[in-house]
Amino acid sequence: MRETPAGTGALDKGLTLLARICDAPKPLRFVDLLRETGMPKATLHRMLGALRAHRLVALDPREQTYMPGLRTLEMAQRAWDGMDLRRAAADEIRWLGEKTGDTVHLAVLDETEVVYVDKVESQQPIRMFSAVGKRGPLYCTGVGKAIAAFLDDETRARIAERLAMKRYTPNTLASRTAFLRHMEQIRARGYALDMEEHELGIRCAAAPIFNHRGEVVGGVSVTAPSFRLPPERLEKIAPFVVQAARRITRNLGGRSSGDPE
Numbered sequence: 001m002r003e004t005p006a007g008t009g010a011l012d013k014g015l016t017l018l019a020r021i022c023d024a025p026k027p028l029r030f031v032d033l034l035r036e037t038g039m040p041k042a043t044l045h046r047m048l049g050a051l052r053a054h055r056l057v058a059l060d061p062r063e064q065t066y067m068p069g070l071r072t073l074e075m076a077q078r079a080w081d082g083m084d085l086r087r088a089a090a091d092e093i094r095w096l097g098e099k100t101g102d103t104v105h106l107a108v109l110d111e112t113e114v115v116y117v118d119k120v121e122s123q124q125p126i127r128m129f130s131a132v133g134k135r136g137p138l139y140c141t142g143v144g145k146a147i148a149a150f151l152d153d154e155t156r157a158r159i160a161e162r163l164a165m166k167r168y169t170p171n172t173l174a175s176r177t178a179f180l181r182h183m184e185q186i187r188a189r190g191y192a193l194d195m196e197e198h199e200l201g202i203r204c205a206a207a208p209i210f211n212h213r214g215e216v217v218g219g220v221s222v223t224a225p226s227f228r229l230p231p232e233r234l235e236k237i238a239p240f241v242v243q244a245a246r247r248i249t250r251n252l253g254g255r256s257s258g259d260p261e
Contacts (some may be wrong), residue, residue, distance in 0.1 A: 013037075017039075030066070032047075037215050057069045085248075089218075093244065104119065113158070136170075139163050139165065143219040146207055150187065160176045169196055191238050192206045202224075
């Protein structure tokens, strides 16, 4: 259970409320927030008032629903623009998208999930539904597995203990033991494949990105419907994914394990 530092209870409640509004798939009414947060009515009113005053939350007067405010979007954009990884990867993910013709994702690790921080859209008539800011499970997405495989042993083992191991498809890894064994295979190969493990009909090839200390800091992937990525084509595009990941690594001042001395 997450601990709240002493003296920050009100701040914690406000941030929790903001996160609930931002993470909601659709704008929420006051009664929805009352039910989901468990806050007293007066407290919830005060919190929403403060968040609105700072433009972090907006109220739709017609629907009486709450949504992320413009200040939230401004802060998110500034944070994304300031990420070294996104700057280092911009040209390379564009190159990878042109080379393969499919959707390219750039992602980072956040506890037991990956967060997509940039994307190059496919020009194919049938496209992937994905978005910057979207999350995915670490253990059954290509980019998540590519990152996890190159974490240090202690970190990877600690994360494995926290994995829910939900079966999204019949191909999803079924246990933590299988997950850790699979990580060794990825490390030996240098890249990860998602063979319809998170979504049926979707396949992916992904590779890790490292910083100047040799630590894995993200991953890049090519994703497409399975009819466009049969196993033989996956194996053909995987070297391009690895090449893009190594270029991003070098742009960050790092060096991949496969790079020459």
